[in-house]
Amino acid sequence: MPLSSRSLQRSKSLQEQAYQALKSAILSGELEPGKRLVETQVAEQLQVSRTPIREAFGRLQQENLVVAEDNNVLRVATFSIKDAQQLYDCRIALEQLSVAGACQNATKAQLKELEKMVEQAEKLVNSKPSQLTSFQMLDLDYRFHRLLAKSSGNPWLVSLLDRIFDQMQLMRVQTTKHNPNVLEIRTEHRQIYEPVKDRKTEVATQAIKEHLIASKERVVQEIQQIQPRDRQVN
Numbered sequence: 001m002p003l004s005s006r007s008l009q010r011s012k013s014l015q016e017q018a019y020q021a022l023k024s025a026i027l028s029g030e031l032e033p034g035k036r037l038v039e040t041q042v043a044e045q046l047q048v049s050r051t052p053i054r055e056a057f058g059r060l061q062q063e064n065l066v067v068a069e070d071n072n073v074l075r076v077a078t079f080s081i082k083d084a085q086q087l088y089d090c091r092i093a094l095e096q097l098s099v100a101g102a103c104q105n106a107t108k109a110q111l112k113e114l115e116k117m118v119e120q121a122e123k124l125v126n127s128k129p130s131q132l133t134s135f136q137m138l139d140l141d142y143r144f145h146r147l148l149a150k151s152s153g154n155p156w157l158v159s160l161l162d163r164i165f166d167q168m169q170l171m172r173v174q175t176t177k178h179n180p181n182v183l184e185i186r187t188e189h190r191q192i193y194e195p196v197k198d199r200k201t202e203v204a205t206q207a208i209k210e211h212l213i214a215s216k217e218r219v220v221q222e223i224q225q226i227q228p229r230d231r232q233v234n
Contacts, residue, residue, distance in 0.1 A: 014048050019056035021046060026065050026076050027166065029173040033078040037066060063163070065170060079171045081223050087167055088216035094161055095145065095212060096205045099192065101152025103201040110151045111197050117144045118189045138172055144189055148196070148208075175222040188214065 022042070025031040043053045057074060060066040067077050079087075106114075121140050142165060149158045188211040195203035 014052040015055045018042075018046055018048060018052040019059050022056050022060060023063075023065065023166075026060070027169045027173070029177065031076050032177070033076050033170060033174040035076045037074040037076065039074075064167060077170060079167075079174055079223065081220055084171060084219050084223055085216065087164060087171065088212060088219070090164055091161075091168070092209055092212045092216075094157060094164070095148070095208050097154070097157060098145075098149040098152050098161065099196055099204040099208045100201050101154050101157070102148050102196050103199050103204050105153035106151035106196060110147060114144065114147055114151070114193050114196070117147070118193045121189055122187075138169065138176065141172075141189075142169060148192075151196075171219065175219050175226070 022031070031037070037057065039050050039053050039057070043050045046053070057066055061068060061074075065077055066074055068074055102110075117140055121137065121144075124137060146158070146161070146165065149161045152158075192204060192207045192211055195201075195207055
């Protein structure tokens, strides 16, 4: 939904609504990585004063979804190769804890939901690449990994991963825009799910590690390819 068509409710905090509207637009790719954000323009689109927009921008900067350049110009964050490598290193460490905990603590209902997500991803194998398919895959990937974390029974782990997942979502928007195939979850999720279901901790942690290392390599390679194009555009 374009920002201009979002209607903010006066009965709720305008700052919170502005923040949620902007964050949703950023993570969905409506506001693309690198796009300049002008306070007056966004305020006009959302039909509010500049104050809640300014506060929302501040929160998004704290979450590293918006960055300020030296000339105080605000832009939606973009990711370098180093950013991608460091984010994936964090995920690799945390998600090995996640699947180890899931092997021990996942309920039957959670395992059933994980299996359903795996089957949904596998159904996309024969789908023609499209923006919708890419969005579906991004959403499935996020929900699968977050449910693994939740299944660990460790709410602190879920909280830490939530911050990283937002960054990863924006980075995936940046990379899948040029190459939808950079996100390959259709077979790799099955390889993670099966040992979790069977409570095989060592196999599951190795599977998640291999999955994320492979994903890291694909994303880094894609960023290497798109950066020259972005410099030409800018």
